[in-house]
């Protein structure tokens with residue numbers, strides 16, 4: 131018999147009716163979906179959420195292929211050792227070769243995006259080669275160098291696996307401050323790559339410990355004794371045949387992503403041919419002449435791709451976590467409301483809706499934004515690839531403008547979205563209660579894997595400051611009348627935009643009002659940063675860099691508010707676009723419209739101080755916003771599970787029994803726990819640790835218990851109690867006499883302790899009410915002095931006893 135078919139418990143609690151057995155989680159989930167039928171067309175919503183029909187069909191194809199590939203088995207991933215994970219991660223490389231060689235690069239990238247959700251560790255190990263190493267070649271190599279490295283196997287992974295060696299032990303964020311040197315030896319026409327001191331050791335280098343044969347090394351170029359800044363050099367690390375000449379070893383245990391073999395590298399006068407410096411931008415000639423590019427900024431284009439894809443990753447990761455949390459909340463019951471027969475599902479609690487649904491709206495906003503940012507990045511890369519020495523002034527300006535816009539936008543978006551996804555995972559984890567702490571929920575490992583996203587590819591705080599710097603500069607441009615493109619176009623409305631306000635209470639919730647609100651408040655926080663900067667420059671007479679530092683907090687706030695507004699605008703634009711093609715009857719636009727409003731209102735609520743400070747909304751209008759968030763959460767609750775279906779993840783990708791499509795959470799969880807933890811009642815360390823403890827020789831006991839005089843002590847205690855009782859009775863009589871008031875002999879039933887007002891998980895009074903007479907179930911916080919005066923005063927609650935059978939079957943398991 132399956133556990134969900136099991137009959138109701140036959141033990142009847144004294145005085146309490148037997149609990150009504152709820153429908154199974156599977157039935158609950160079916161009923162949930164049946165209720166939401168017709169709210170929107172699921173397939174059309176999947177296309178809308180997933181950036182179009184073609185994308186969804188590809189995604190589903192990839193998900194199916196992964197599910198059928200034994201190398202991509204993931205249900206045991208939480209119980210593997212670090213070494214097992216690394217070996218399996220490497221084995222996956224070979225299963226992808228067919229696709230690397232035969233699939234178009236953009237299609238293959240989409241395959242990788244799906245893999246990243248399933249196995250972030252593999253994605254990173256592979257991504258270090260494909261994204262960073264190859265990205266460095268693509269952005270830094272001349273056409274001939276590009277062909278050379280492709281012929282060497284940089285794309286096909288034949289004879290070459292790359293890593294990206296930028297960060298050093300002493301620092302990663304400040305690239306210009308790196309210490310590794312690349313000194314040109316004119317005589318031999320070689321560069322000498324060298325680590326001058328331990329702090330300059332390349333650190334955290336993904337793939338360096340075991341897999342990489344070559345590294346794209348960032349080092350200070352020195353020619354004829356002169357420093358020319360940090361450039362990229364292709365440095366062989368290992369003989370690809372023997373994998374010998376190991377220059378570094380593993381970093382050791384990390385917080386997450388154990389599949390990547392991060393390592394350190396020290397170079398001791400390693401010689402490479404001059405041709406191994408990537409020379410698309412800066413060139414070093416045979417006789418040591420250094421030709422710098424007119425536009426040094428172009429060298430960092432490679433980094434932006436990673437950032438843009440992290441916006442998309444964050445949206446997907448957040449949607450995955452929310453799928454787990456929402457589906458579980460739709461079937462998990464806890465407490466009853468009023469006279470209801472069944473316990474309430476978590477998703478019906480307004481606080482639970484408030485915890486999860488605004489995060490869902492945020493994830494959807496990030497998803498729509500990521501499509502636009504990816505398009506922006508692709509346009510910029512295409513421009514960069516065609517850019518060369520023969521490009522004219524207009525082309526150069528266009529490339530630079532695009533690069534600046536992509537850099538500023540992707541920097542703050544990467545930071546805000548990776549943080550948002552991390553917070554979403556943690557909130558989802560907590561929303562599962564204890565189950566969220568189980569590794570099998572997948573949420574703990576998702577958190578550990580996501581955490582590093584806030585640090586690598588540009589530390590989030592630093593990226594926010596860079597974006598804030600760009601906003602300060604844009605504000606100055608806008609004041610000069612220069613028209614701003616893209617995300618900061620709202621500054622073109624200066625000065626009027628600074629003083630706009632909500633036209634009326636009735637207009638508060640309109641999507642265009644919300645957009646105006648974001649424009650006004652974003653413009654104001656950017657103004658604040660700009661004015662602080664100007665004051666530091668002009669009044670305090672600081673240098674430009676010092677002045678920027680002086681306004682760093684304002685820059686940070688500007689980037690934060692600007693980005694929340696940007697996400698809202700991108701979402702709103704997407705809803706407007708969709709409304710041109712989706713028929714109103716299928717409910718897609720109406721639902722997205724609600725989600726967009728929820729995101730806009732919730733994000734305003736989260737940043738309420740600025741909206742009040744800059745007087746776009748009155749306090750009353752802020753109340754309207756708050757009420758709308760609660761109302762929309764309740765409304766979207768009716769289709770919350772259907773929305774997780776529209777994210778379109780297979781159970782294999784979700785890889786959590788609590789997020790499975792059919793809602794069969796308990797049986798799946800139990801099966802996974804059992805399968806991954808074979809029952810072994812004797813601990814492997816029994817002989818070494820437990821046995822010596824419990825079988826140790828008893829201490830030599832002297833038979834002198836008489837000294838305790840226990841009976842005498844008991845008599846004393848009894849005498850003391852009797853005296854206390856007599857005093858109590860006497861005091862009571864005296865009190866009665868003085869007040870001359872008759873008291874009833876016994877206490878009415880209602881006088882039982884009812885629990886603290888509102889305590890006990892919102893069901894406090896009921897919980898204690900049922901428990902008082904028999905005191906057999908529920909939690910029993912001791913009554914406060916003076917509260918409970920009934921006949922059980924002074925007694926300890928009795929706890930249910932475990933039968934020996936129960937005891938036997940509840941040991942081991944949770945390892």
Ligand SMILES: Cc1cc2nc3c(=O)[nH]c(=O)nc-3n(C[C@H](O)[C@H](O)[C@H](O)COP(=O)(O)OP(=O)(O)OC[C@H]3O[C@@H](n4cnc5c(N)ncnc54)[C@H](O)[C@@H]3O)c2cc1C
Pocket residue numbers: 258294295296297300301302303304333334335336337384387392582585586587588589590591592595
């Ligand atoms: C798992 C993992 C894998 C990695 N893989 C690679 C890889 O393959 N290749 C590679 O080259 N690197 C890799 N890195 C390194 C990563 O890119 C760096 O850790 C990152 O760039 C941050 O640099 P840092 O650690 O030196 O931090 P730091 O720059 O030292 O920053 C430390 C703290 O100081 C703050 N801070 C720094 N400067 C400022 C400032 N001006 N104002 C305010 N706050 C500031 C930062 O916000 C941060 O909180 C990896 C890192 C990890 C954790």
